[in-house]
Amino acid sequence: MSAAPFKSTLQPEALNDDHNGLAAGSEDHTADFNISRFIQYLAEAVLIVNTDGVIECANAKAALLLNSIDRPLIGERWPAFLHERCLKQYQGLVKIVAKQVLSLQAGPTEMVLHCANGELKDIELSVSFLPEPEARLILILRDLTRQKAEFEQLKRQAATDALTGLANRRSFDEQLLQNWLQCTAAKRPLSVIIIDIDFFKQFNDSYGHIQGDACLRKVARAILQAMPLDAQLAARYGGEEFALILPHYNEIKALAVAREVQQAVRQLQFTDAGLPASVGITVSQGIATEINGQFRTSMALLCAADTALYRAKADGRDCINTSC
Numbered sequence: 001m002s003a004a005p006f007k008s009t010l011q012p013e014a015l016n017d018d019h020n021g022l023a024a025g026s027e028d029h030t031a032d033f034n035i036s037r038f039i040q041y042l043a044e045a046v047l048i049v050n051t052d053g054v055i056e057c058a059n060a061k062a063a064l065l066l067n068s069i070d071r072p073l074i075g076e077r078w079p080a081f082l083h084e085r086c087l088k089q090y091q092g093l094v095k096i097v098a099k100q101v102l103s104l105q106a107g108p109t110e111m112v113l114h115c116a117n118g119e120l121k122d123i124e125l126s127v128s129f130l131p132e133p134e135a136r137l138i139l140i141l142r143d144l145t146r147q148k149a150e151f152e153q154l155k156r157q158a159a160t161d162a163l164t165g166l167a168n169r170r171s172f173d174e175q176l177l178q179n180w181l182q183c184t185a186a187k188r189p190l191s192v193i194i195i196d197i198d199f200f201k202q203f204n205d206s207y208g209h210i211q212g213d214a215c216l217r218k219v220a221r222a223i224l225q226a227m228p229l230d231a232q233l234a235a236r237y238g239g240e241e242f243a244l245i246l247p248h249y250n251e252i253k254a255l256a257v258a259r260e261v262q263q264a265v266r267q268l269q270f271t272d273a274g275l276p277a278s279v280g281i282t283v284s285q286g287i288a289t290e291i292n293g294q295f296r297t298s299m300a301l302l303c304a305a306d307t308a309l310y311r312a313k314a315d316g317r318d319c320i321n322t323s324c
């Protein structure tokens, strides 16, 4: 690994004259030996680096974390293991420990490691200043890979409707606002379609909620199939209500998408679930399009689509209504 340029900021401020140039007497060697042995017993990955960032001591956990089992870490320059974008942050931590007189620790701070095998790893780094017998930094590294993966999974779950796998209402509202801001700033159209299954209560009452759930999943798949690739998002907005965000779609283009959805839903079959071939469903849809500043907010646009949907229901269902 090539050593990234790194200038230690520790030396001038952190080292007082008493500690500078300590002779490596037998006492110091004992201290070094004790520290290097001691850190092998710690549960965390630990590195001890000198003021130039050169690794003087590392425990097995640090070697594991840095994927450097076959290559000795001693003598390597520690900052070379940091992702470029974290170098400044690290130097900031070093400055903190160098400046503080009472508290000689900084962090924990999230950083990204560039491991020996090229793998990038998220870690949390704490830096402590060890003034004696010779100025050094103790680095404690915690692998955040698992936490990050769990966090990402939780984020995905928080944005997803568990039954259909589509985006949920929270995610829809966030995306709608974002698309609203982008499209109105760029003076581009933005369309929203709300899709509601017709007589779904009757479907549930006739075939049960399990079949009802399966039906919702089928409708979700049909919507995804009918949705154009450049559509922003398909969401389950409520019980048997779905919604699409179509940035840069004017009313005519949105209408074409709604017709595709209508066809895809009409073709759904439930024979695989043991229901008669005659069983089918339809949807009603409401469309609203922002194009020339007629709506004041994204919520007003959504309300207009909802009103159009209710008109579609009143018009006899299995039909599409626009807000104009």
Ligand SMILES: Nc1nc2c(ncn2[C@@H]2O[C@H](COP(=O)(O)OP(=O)(O)OP(=O)(O)O)[C@@H](O)[C@H]2O)c(=O)[nH]1
Pocket: 163, 196, 197, 198, 199, 200, 201, 202, 204, 208, 209, 210, 211, 212, 213, 216, 238, 239, 240, 313, 317
């Ligand atoms: N199986 C199942 N049913 C749900 C779920 N969420 C809502 N529903 C049902 O959806 C039905 C919605 O009924 P209504 O609001 O009367 O609407 P509808 O029967 O579709 O009638 P229109 O919309 O007027 O055509 C209710 O029976 C709810 O119980 C769900 O997650 N699973």
